[in-house]
Structures are given as structure tokens and as C-alpha cells.
Amino acid sequence: MLQLELFVYHVPTIRTKTRTPMKSNTPLTRLLFTGVFLALEPTVAVSQRPQSQSSPSPTVTTAVDGIGLGDNHGLAQEEDFYTAMIRDKRFAEDRPEGLIKLDVMVTEATGNPVAGLAASDFHLLENGREQKILSFEGFTGRGAGPEPPVKVIVLIDALQVSAELVRDERDGVISYLRKNGGRLAHPTSVFQLSETGLWAVANLSTDGNALARGLEHSESTLVRRNTLGPRTVGLAPSIDFALMALGQIATEERRQPGRKLLLWVGPNGSRSEELKIRPSLYATICWFSTLLREAQLTLYSLSAGESESSAQSYNAYIAGVASPHGASSMNLDRSVLAIQSGGLVLDSSEIEDEIGKCVREAGPFYRISFDPFAAEHPDEYHDLKLEVDDRRLNAHTNTGFYDQPYYSADQIPPLKRMSLEELQRIVDLDESDAAKANQLKGVELTQRLSEGRLATLFTIVHGKRTRQQLRILADASSFLDPPTDEIPAAPPPSPDEQQHMVSMTATYLTSAIHKLPDFLARRVITRYQETPMFLESGVKYQPLHQTAISTTTVHYLHGQEDADAEGHSLRLGNLDLITYGVFDIALQNVLDALNANGRFTWIRWEREIAGRAAVFRSTVPVDQSLSRAMMCCLPDGDGAQTYQRYASYQMEIAIAPDSGAILRLSFQFDLKSTSPLSRSDTMIEYGLVQIGGRTYDCPLRSVSITRVRSVRVLRWWDESFRTYGPYTILLNDSSFDQYNIFRSESRVLTGFTPAEK
Secondary structure (H helix, E strand, C coil): CEEEEEEEECCCCCCCCCCCCCCCCCCHHHHCCCEEEEEEEECCCCCCCCCCCCCCCCCCCCCCCCECCCCCCCCCCCHHHHHHHHCCCCCEECCCCCCEEEEEEEECCCCCECCCCCHHHEEEEECCEEECCCEEEEECCCCECCECCCEEEEEEECCCCCHHHHHHHHHHHHHHHCHHHHEEEEEEEEEEECCCEEEEEEEEEEEHHHHHHHHHCCCCEEEEECCCCCCCCCCCHHHHHHHHHHHHHHHHHHCCCCCEEEEEECCCCCCCCCCECCCCHHHHHHHHHHHHHHCCEEEEEECCCCCHHHHHHHHHHCCCCCCHHHCEHHHHCHHHHHHHCCCCEECCCCHHHHHHHHHHHHCCEEEEEECCCCCCCCCEEEEEEEEECCCCCEEECCCEEEECHHHCCCCCCCCEEECHHHHHHHHCCCCCHHHHHHHCCCEEECCCCCHHHHHHHHCCCCCHHHHHHHHHHHHHCCCCCCCHHHCCCCCCCCHHHHHHHHHHHHHHHHHHHHCCCCEEEEEEEEEEEEECCCCCCCCCCEEEEEEEEEEEEEEEECCEEEECCCCCCCCCCCCCEEEECCCHHHHHHHHHHHHCCCCEEEEEEEEECCEEEEEEEEEECHHHCCCEEEEECCCCCCCCCEEEEECEEEEEEEECCCCCCEEEEEEEEECCCCCCEEEEEEEEEEEEEEECCEEEEEEEEEEEEEEEEEEEEEEECCEEEEEEEEEEEEEEEEEEEEEEECCCCCCCCCCCCCCCC
């Protein structure tokens, strides 16, 4: 079976000079340059689904609402491979998932965690408004499948603490580690913060005895030295050092999957006289709030040795700060950050028992996600409240977050919708090329601008800028319905006639795919990209605009497509969209859909340049799909992780009714989640070309368009972490020409006498 895959790849420091020809088992990553990659990758041809699956057995359907083929057109059946692929749990099915993710702990009044709840048991309020929970999962906390066990991090605070209290802290931690014979339920590590810096005392382990021995013998490694720089908050040194330690641990944990509990043991030395209105204070508050949420890190403050009056002084700041003018150093207080991250503040001197209470919150727990309400300005604070229907239970999670305008899935700024009639009026204006082009920027059409109509407009428009904008509009509209004057008024064919057309297409594809010779072709790719708002300070928004033109030679050898990497004129540091596999692989995908009982529904007649076309459409649901939406690289982990989901998709074919030849083919993913991808569409137009004196159906042009979230790096002092940024749109317009047969000839020359030396 063939797979339709979208790969978004942006590692701007990588450039490949050679490419390995695609083979059926070639890893996708071996084929990548930098940027966004869209591939139709062959694996193994499959004629039908195994009967054990939920999909119906192959039948011939003659109803108007669906056309299928039950005959196997010469393709081998590989049911075992199909079963393995469709049940491959490394790649989950595409499902709704929100941008903001929260880990949720639910406890009884006694503090015991509660398992077995469902999404319907919760109500999420964002700024007092009911918010829709898009995804919901429950976890044991001990690790299962891709979810690792909850990690426990113990930080002993010896910063400006008496030697006696430090000893008590260490003894309490050691006592906890040695409980139950030193068998820890969760992987645990131990750090210590002192005047010299942050030290790793005991590495991650579930062997409590080994951790205790490391702590007893002070076997520590320096993680970071306490130094003040110009980009610190500028508060008291003890506060800056504590925040730097928190930033160090949290940014490292942002690169690791799963939930983490950070247990900060010791009096809260980060508390001092309230300080307001520092230029970087509000930005620092936003940074730490976002970091703790993105790192899935819950902070617990075990304030041993702290006076009760001092311990309660943080309560007035838990609600969060909504503007720079209200920012206070107390908004960065350890206890405030603990409550806001969903953790606890404990002030008992029984350190061993308090650690046990915190670790008990490792699980079971829940993870929910949602898409936030639109923000009017950057770093807009939104309050969160999670309620459980059972009032006897308590749910605690992040109490708020800092929203961004680009967190919304809406287009920012919105595009101006324009009909073809309005477009024609602008083209007819007696204005300069620049004036017309400016009126066409930031526009989306309401109907398809076909190649025939575009050619007519080009006879009127001769300015380079306006022509370029018209090309962008035409490409972006490739997946829209045509205008009514391009839909013939003929009645639809009968069900038998529809069945006959689809059967001819299957027969035609079986012949066309296997008869392609080895050849070379030139591919010219014009790349367009949107520069989004809020990308970086000082970067202005630009709607889709041309960024590069590249020319490559496509080699089609032994049924494999490969593009020559040399001459690839991409610029480093740019996102890129690469479309691969528009020759036989895309057509093979159609043939497989027909043979695997793909139900192609009659849509309409259309008027194409080549004549009248019959349009059919097939929708492949996610539970029957072998097509994966893929993206690299996510902001999670080390920045090299990929997003891979089986996704439903829609396939539309425009065929010649008298021969079944494919004139136009499009694939559109139906993505349920808006992050990291919200759109992935590819359209290919085919036509007759001469190769070696014979005529073949080959691609003439293709359009690929994707809308994907960028990745931003948020920095504070010398620490940084990745998070999702604004959407950007990438579009490729590819044309194919200069088809030439690829072959070698040899001749034996007779009568040759070598020259005497």
C-alpha cells in the first residue's frame, strides 16, 4: 500500500549534497534537505484489507453515492504487511489535540489520588468562560507505552542556610530514599543549591540506597556556577541564583518527555522585600510560567525552617499578574510558582513525610488539552480553573498561562475574500503594475482560478508584480470548486456509466504506471512563503511572496523517482517545502484506492483545457488510512522529534470520460488537530508528453501548500527552550518539462589499428 506523507522539517544548519535514490525501505529522513517535506512514499502494494479489520470486504458498488472495484488489477496481496502497518502503534491516529496541555492531579480530601475519571467529569474555565477540552488521557504515573514514568527531582537548598539546617535537610532526604529498602517507585535525582552553584548530587535512579550513599559522601558534580550577568532579573543575589537554578533544571527537563515533580527542600530564601517595575520583570514572569508548563514540571515547595508569617506572605500573589505595571518580585516567589504550576506548599519540619506526600501526587494523573481563547496582545494573562463534578474531589493544575495572539488557529491578519468577478475588475483597472499587485496581496479567492482563465488574464496583464500575485492566487485556489461557467450543464452520467469510467481509470493506471520508461525531466520549483506576524520583534508581516526558484533534474529509473540534489538553490535558514513522488507514486495511490474498494463518489463535470472532465472523490477515514501526517521538528525534546499521525484524507480525481486518463489529482489531509499542522494539500496536473518518440501521461505541474506552526526559542539569561510560534504558509509551484529518454548505447568499431609507439 502507498502512503501519503507530509514531512515538515526545519533544521536550518543541515544541507545534503547527495541523495540516495528512493527505495521501498529507504528511511524517509535520508531523503531530506532542510525545510518542509511532502512525500508520497511507496511501501508494498496491497489490493484489499484483511477481513479481520473493521472495513467492509471488497464489493462492486453501482449506487450513485459510491463507486468501487472488487477486481484485483494484477496487484499482489500483502495482508500481513497491511495488518502490521495499520496497527503500528508507533504512529497514533490523528485526533483533536489542543495547543495548551495541562497535567491534572485529582485527590480526595485525604490527599489520595483518584483514578478512573473521564473528560465529562471535568469543567475547564478560562477567564471565567467554559472552555472545550479537546483531548483527555489518564496515566498511572508509572510509565506505559510511550509515556515514561513520572520523574522526581529533589533539590536541597543550602543557599544562605545554616549548616545545621542543611544537615537536617540532607538527613530528611536520605531517610526518604532509604524507605522500603531503598526501592523507589519513581526514578529520582538529587541536586543541591549552594553559594557556589547548582550541584548534581545523585543521578537519576530508582535505587534509593545508591542515591543516599551519593548524598552521604557528597559525590556531586557542578551543573552551573553562580554568576550574575546583565540579563538576570537584578534582584537580590540569592533570588537570582534560585531562579537561575530553577531555569537550569526546567529547561533541561523541557528536553525530556513526561511529567516531572520538582521538590524544593529548604526555607524559601527567594523571598525578600517586594520589588516592582523592573524592565525585564514581567518578561521573566511570563518566561518562567511558560517554561514550567511546557516542561510538564510541577513545583513543590517544602519550606522547612521558615517562620509561619513569612511562609504566608505569598498568598496575595497567587492569582497571577496581568500587566508589566503590576509585576512584582513576589510573582517569582518559589511558593507562588509552586501553586501556579499545580504543586503544593508544605512547611512541616518532617521532611521525610512531606516528600512522601509530594511523591504520592506522581499518579495516577490526567492530561488535558485545549485551544485558548484569542489574545488581544502578546503575553496576555488568562486565568484557569478546573472543576470536578464530584465536589468531594479536588483538581489542581496550572492556575493560568500567558496567551499569545498567534496561539489562535485563525489567520492573522485575516485574508480578504475576493470573487473572480472582483479579480477581473482589478485586472481591468487602468493602474500601474505596483498598484494592481498591492490590491491583490493578502487576498484569497472564493473560487478556483483555473489555468485557462489565468492564461486569459495574462493576455491583459503584462506587469511582473501583478502576474506574480495572480499566480499565487491561482495556486492557492487550486483546491476550491470551479466557477459555475466552468461546470458544463450536462446531466450526470448514470451509475453504470460512472462505474465504467472508474473501471477505465483503473485499467489505464495499471498500464500507464508499469510502462513508463527510464527518463530525465526538468523540474522548476517556485517557492512562496508567508512571513507571519509575531515571529520576532522587528519582523514585518508579509503575505505569500516568492522566496526562491530552483531547477532540478528528476531521474526516473527502474520505477523510482529521484531529484538531483545539485543545483538545489535553497537558502540555509529558511523553511522549505519539498514535494516528492508526483510521478508514478501518486497515480499508484489512486490505483490502490480503487483496488482496495475505494469508494469514489461522483462530484460533477468540469471544463478542462484538455476537454470535459469527470470528477470523482474518495474520502479515506482515519481508521482505514495508511497515510501519515508528519512534521519535524517539534519543540519538544531535543528539537529533533517528529510528529507522526495516521490521518484521514480526501482524494479527488478529474478523468477523461472516454479513456479514464487522469487529468488532475489532489490529496487533502483532514487534520483534526490544529497543531502543529492545520493544512496539507497537494494537486498534480497530468498531460501527454513525448519521451523517446512515444507518448506518455506525466505530470505537467503540481501545487503543494501547507500551513504549519513555526518553532520559537524563548530565552532568559543563558537559558532557552523551544515552544510553538505563529503559523506560516508554504506553497510550491512546480512545473515539469524537457522530458528525455534515459538510456545508454554502445557500438563496436571495426578496422581500428592502434598507432605504433
